[in-house]
Amino acid sequence: MGNSNLKNKNKFGIKNRNKKKNKKKNKNKIKEKEKKYTRKLSLMKRKSLNDVKSKNKKKNKNKKKFRSLTNMAQGFGNDKQLFDYGTNNLALGSDQFLQRILSHEQPQDSKKRIEFRILFLGCAEAGKSTIIKNLKNLSMTKFSNEEKIEFRDAIRDLIFNNIKNLLLGSKYQLQLEFSSSLEALFLEFNKIPPKEKLRNSHWNLIQKIWETDLIKQVYQKREEFSKSEYQITDSIEIFLDQISKIKQPEFLPNTKEIIHCYLPTKFIVLEELVFDNIVLRIHDLPGYRNGRKQWPSVYDDIQVICFVVALNEYDMSLRESKGENRLRDSLNEFSNICSSPWFSKTKIILIFNKTDLFKTKLQKKKLKSCFPEYNGDNSYQDAFEFIKSKFLHESIIGQYNKNRINIYLSNSTDINSVSTTFNCITNKIIDRDMEKNFNK
Ligand SMILES: Nc1nc2c(ncn2[C@@H]2O[C@H](COP(=O)(O)OP(=O)(O)OP(=O)(O)O)[C@@H](O)[C@H]2O)c(=O)[nH]1
Numbered sequence: 269m270g271n272s273n274l275k276n277k278n279k280f281g282i283k284n285r286n287k288k289k290n291k292k293k294n295k296n297k298i299k300e301k302e303k304k305y306t307r308k309l310s311l312m313k314r315k316s317l318n319d320v321k322s323k324n325k326k327k328n329k330n331k332k333k334f335r336s337l338t339n340m341a342q343g344f345g346n347d348k349q350l351f352d353y354g355t356n357n358l359a360l361g362s363d364q365f366l367q368r369i370l371s372h373e374q375p376q377d378s379k380k381r382i383e384f385r386i387l388f389l390g391c392a393e394a395g396k397s398t399i400i401k402n403l404k405n406l407s408m409t410k411f412s413n414e415e416k417i418e419f420r421d422a423i424r425d426l427i428f429n430n431i432k433n434l435l436l437g438s439k440y441q442l443q444l445e446f447s448s449s450l451e452a453l454f455l456e457f458n459k460i461p462p463k464e465k466l467r468n469s470h471w472n473l474i475q476k477i478w479e480t481d482l483i484k485q486v487y488q489k490r491e492e493f494s495k496s497e498y499q500i501t502d503s504i505e506i507f508l509d510q511i512s513k514i515k516q517p518e519f520l521p522n523t524k525e526i527i528h529c530y531l532p533t534k535f536i537v538l539e540e541l542v543f544d545n546i547v548l549r550i551h552d553l554p555g556y557r558n559g560r561k562q563w564p565s566v567y568d569d570i571q572v573i574c575f576v577v578a579l580n581e582y583d584m585s586l587r588e589s590k591g592e593n594r595l596r597d598s599l600n601e602f603s604n605i606c607s608s609p610w611f612s613k614t615k616i617i618l619i620f621n622k623t624d625l626f627k628t629k630l631q632k633k634k635l636k637s638c639f640p641e642y643n644g645d646n647s648y649q650d651a652f653e654f655i656k657s658k659f660l661h662e663s664i665i666g667q668y669n670k671n672r673i674n675i676y677l678s679n680s681t682d683i684n685s686v687s688t689t690f691n692c693i694t695n696k697i698i699d700r701d702m703e704k705n706f707n708k
């Protein structure tokens with residue numbers, strides 16, 4: 269009896285040791301995977317206190333930028349109201365975290381470096397990468413030449429594809445009559461072979477098409493294409509208005525253009541933002557249906573999930589499945605995340621994005637036409653409350669108590685809006701954890 273107990277003990281001892289070994293192996297595997305996925309290790313690169321002190325000029329610049337960001341945060345306009353009656357009594361301009369980063373008050377002990385693994389989840393075009401690009405910019409990280417070239421090519425593709433959608437959508441969906449000159453341009457456009465590198469003559473043609481009255485008018489009512497294959501990319505106007513600059517061989521996009529450019533995330537991208545003793549390891553995940561299959565590969569050991577929802581997608585269909593509403597799809601995904609056992613201890617931040625486009629769309633399209641259960645007055649605040657309550661309902665159906673979810677509003681093409689959200693997130697969640705760690 270005694271012997272068999274001992275045997276069992278040994279067995280369990282070995283099992284436990286094996287378990288530990290396997291756990292370690294798995295962790296190493298995950299770390300290796302991350303390395304593989306990293307497109308670029310971006311920075312705030314481990315600037316030491318001394319380093320920064322010697323760069324007084326830069327520090328002053330940082331402080332200036334910071335001050336302007338907080339000022340902006342305080343003047344957040346109409347969204348302030350929404351923040352105030354949001355679920356979590358969010359304090360606007362809560363800036364201790366950034367202030368601490370920029371004044372470098374933190375202890376320098378490298379042993380006390382704290383890592384936060386953050387996942388950005390949400391459906392395609394919700395704005396995940398846009399927020400991350402803004403955060404990168406906020407951390408003073410420069411976009412490399414390689415990245416600029418990638419974004420330049422993406423901008424040119426966006427222009428071509430959106431002009432094509434405007435033409436085809438006008439002709440085949442709206443069945444508009446083309447003038448003889450537009451018809452001629454249309455025929456010429458159709459002759460451009462797919463994937464061909466666009467030449468100057470092609471660009472002149474595209475520019476002429478964009479400048480016709482009919483195409484401009486159709487662009488103004490582009491929500492007509494929300495459910496069809498002719499959907500128009502958000503923010504495309506800023507590129508269409510600059511074709512003569514973008515077509516130049518030497519053109520490289522500036523930061524604003526990079527932030528507005530939609531380059532679909534195909535694979536998991538890891539961005540590392542280092543602020544002295546704090547490392548934010550941000551995973552940018554693909555939002556298209558098939559791409560979401562990659563999500564679980566980075567579910568391990570995540571402290572924060574930022575789930576991004578585009579508010580203006582209430583009338584839009586998924587590009588990959590025309591019959592399915594994007595907002596309902598987003599609700600579905602959110603519900604999956606809330607009920608996943610992986611995230612029972614993970615903080616969830618729900619970012620309602622594209623507030624600017626939401627406001628303008630509400631003036632053109634009733635929320636009720638897409639969500640018949642909505643009985644409100646179609647005002648911005650009322651419509652937002654309805655969508656918010658839908659998401660909170662999903663979180664309750666899942667294992668999440670709605671009070672554990674933090675809600676933020678954002679227009680992520682606007683750096684000031686992102687900085688406000690970032691301040692609040694870090695202040696509310698990361699900063700608190702950091703205090704705990706430093707006080708250990
Ligand atoms: N006007 C406006 N445009 C936005 C906003 N947020 C994102 N966009 C635009 O929406 C498009 C898609 O944004 P992304 O951040 O690339 O979307 P994503 O969620 O990363 O999409 P996937 O990579 O496909 O999963 C881009 O053209 C952005 O410029 C916003 O708040 N307002």
Ligand SMILES: [Mg+2]
Pocket residue numbers: 396397398531532533552553554555
């Ligand atoms: Mg993306």
